[in-house]
Amino acid sequence: MTSYKLNNKNLSKFTDKVLIPEYDRSTIKTGIVHVGIGGFHRSHEAYYTDQLLHDPANSDWGICGIALLDFDTKIYNTLKEQDGLYTLIVKELDGSLTKRVIGSIVEYLFAPENPIQVIEKMASDDVKIITLTITEGGYNYNEATGAFDFTNPLIQHDFENPQAPKTIFGYLTQALKLRKERGLAGCTIQSCDNIQGNGHMTERMLLSYVNKAEPDLVPWIKSNVSFPNGMVDRITPATSEKDITLLKETSGVDDAWPVVCEPFKQWIIEDNFTSGRPAWETVGAQFVEDVVPYEKMKLSLLNAGHSVLGILGALMGYETIDESVHNEAIRTFLNTYMDKEVTPTLGDLEGVDLKKYKQSLLQRFGNIYIKDQIDRICSESSAKIPIFILPTVNVQLEKNGSIDYAAFVIAAWAIYSIGVDEKGNALNIKDAHGTLLKEKALVAKENPASFLDLESVFGKLKDSKKFVDAYSIAYQNILKYGVEKCVTQMNNKALNNI
Numbered sequence: 001m002t003s004y005k006l007n008n009k010n011l012s013k014f015t016d017k018v019l020i021p022e023y024d025r026s027t028i029k030t031g032i033v034h035v036g037i038g039g040f041h042r043s044h045e046a047y048y049t050d051q052l053l054h055d056p057a058n059s060d061w062g063i064c065g066i067a068l069l070d071f072d073t074k075i076y077n078t079l080k081e082q083d084g085l086y087t088l089i090v091k092e093l094d095g096s097l098t099k100r101v102i103g104s105i106v107e108y109l110f111a112p113e114n115p116i117q118v119i120e121k122m123a124s125d126d127v128k129i130i131t132l133t134i135t136e137g138g139y140n141y142n143e144a145t146g147a148f149d150f151t152n153p154l155i156q157h158d159f160e161n162p163q164a165p166k167t168i169f170g171y172l173t174q175a176l177k178l179r180k181e182r183g184l185a186g187c188t189i190q191s192c193d194n195i196q197g198n199g200h201m202t203e204r205m206l207l208s209y210v211n212k213a214e215p216d217l218v219p220w221i222k223s224n225v226s227f228p229n230g231m232v233d234r235i236t237p238a239t240s241e242k243d244i245t246l247l248k249e250t251s252g253v254d255d256a257w258p259v260v261c262e263p264f265k266q267w268i269i270e271d272n273f274t275s276g277r278p279a280w281e282t283v284g285a286q287f288v289e290d291v292v293p294y295e296k297m298k299l300s301l302l303n304a305g306h307s308v309l310g311i312l313g314a315l316m317g318y319e320t321i322d323e324s325v326h327n328e329a330i331r332t333f334l335n336t337y338m339d340k341e342v343t344p345t346l347g348d349l350e351g352v353d354l355k356k357y358k359q360s361l362l363q364r365f366g367n368i369y370i371k372d373q374i375d376r377i378c379s380e381s382s383a384k385i386p387i388f389i390l391p392t393v394n395v396q397l398e399k400n401g402s403i404d405y406a407a408f409v410i411a412a413w414a415i416y417s418i419g420v421d422e423k424g425n426a427l428n429i430k431d432a433h434g435t436l437l438k439e440k441a442l443v444a445k446e447n448p449a450s451f452l453d454l455e456s457v458f459g460k461l462k463d464s465k466k467f468v469d470a471y472s473i474a475y476q477n478i479l480k481y482g483v484e485k486c487v488t489q490m491n492n493k494a495l496n497n498i
């Protein structure tokens with residue numbers, strides 16, 4: 001099939017093959033600046049916003065996407081060449097594909113190339129909301145102390161180069177300073193990352209930075225900027241070459257970086273927007289007073305479930321999440337973890353059918369068309385585990401509840417961090433703390449509990465004898481018998497205890 005480059009000019013050529021934006025993109029103003037234009041932003045907020053822009057009443061809410069890091073050059077160049085357009089390919093449960101060109105990113109800036117332009121954009125009067133997907137690790141806090149990490153060399157850089165910052169904290173500070181100096185209204189800073197109380201976290205970390213960099217700005221931020229908490233959800237694996245080729249061959253869309261995702265999507269947001277907001281509820285988002293219970297549920301069941309499947313699956317030599325969840329022993333283990341260790345920590349979730357939610361997770365994980373990479377799930381585990389799994393462990397320890405399943409997963413992660421799976425193949429570990437993890441993991445071979453000394457990940461967990469004992473037994477058992485046998489034995493034991 002003849003294919004055409006995806007851009008404004010060619011858009012009308014694709015109408016009978018894929019859905020395209022049915023609004024005049026040239027009239028859209030940017031009311032939102034988004035930092036971190038990776039796959040997840042493009043399958044989630046940019047998708048919701050694209051739906052919204054189909055109503056001309058919403059034309060003030062286009063997105064300006066900011067590529068913050070040097071590493072983001074590729075996505076910036078792609079969006080620039082494609083006029084901000086990209087294809088969202090939804091992999092339905094029956095294997096069919098729904099393809100839609102998304103038009104909501106109407107501007108894009110590359111921060112390393114022109115930091116002042118980015119600061120000015122964030123400070124522009126049209127911009128009412130700055131949204132973020134900067135990853136769990138991007139909030140720059142120390143798990144052990146909970147405090148902002150001032151030792152980060154990039155933070156030092158930002159203190160010394162306020163006009164050419166490298167971190168989100170440097171950018172936001174300068175932009176808010178300009179807003180204040182110019183007598184403009186404040187704005188909303190909205191995190192879309194998987195962190196419990198992500199709005200609170202953003203506020204706390206930003207104020208820590210501002211307090212040192214521009215102390216006079218603190219009161220203005222407190223009165224003029226809001227930080228809503230939110231729960232975001234849509235499984236978005238990394239795009240493969242195969243996805244790109246298939247789109248080109250079956251639909252004639254030559255898109256250098258389409259996004260693939262599952263059909264499910266959820267966005268639950270605290271209604272706390274200081275300068276107005278789009279009516280995202282008209283396109284499926286939910287505004288609630290208190291988002292905390294929903295965040296807890298999602299992080300400790302979906303994200304933790306992913307980590308369980310990812311870490312155990314990686315050691316067993318699997319490559320994708322569906323392979324892992326279709327292994328009966330692992331699936332039963334995950335079910336028991338969710339029921340016995342997570343559910344008792346969740347409290348009352350008004351209006352949520354938890355049983356159904358857990359069932360739906362297994363179905364979503366099991367979608368064989370998604371092929372979500374275990375490498376993606378296990379990447380940056382040192383930032384994910386403290387958010388996804390350890391809160392459950394800490395509550396269970398307080399309640400004297402079961403922690404054996406979580407301890408097993410942590411032991412498996414310690415073994416995973418050595419870098420070799422059970423078949424002897426090298427694991428592709430991507431983690432900001434990869435070198436340190438490997439060092440600790442090698443020492444742990446002789447002394448398993450020493451891995452828990454990593455306070456920046458585990459906090460004070462090593463002081464719990466109950467946890468250390470369960471972890472140490474699991475560690476020895478995994479090395480001796482392998483994940484599958486151990487898990488099967490735990491499943492049988494759980495069955496006999498019913």
Ligand code: CS2
Nearest residue numbers: 232233234235236303306377
């Ligand atoms: C995943 C998330 O990165 C991970 O470990 O659990 O990216 C997950 O796919 C999304 O949060 C789904 O909403």
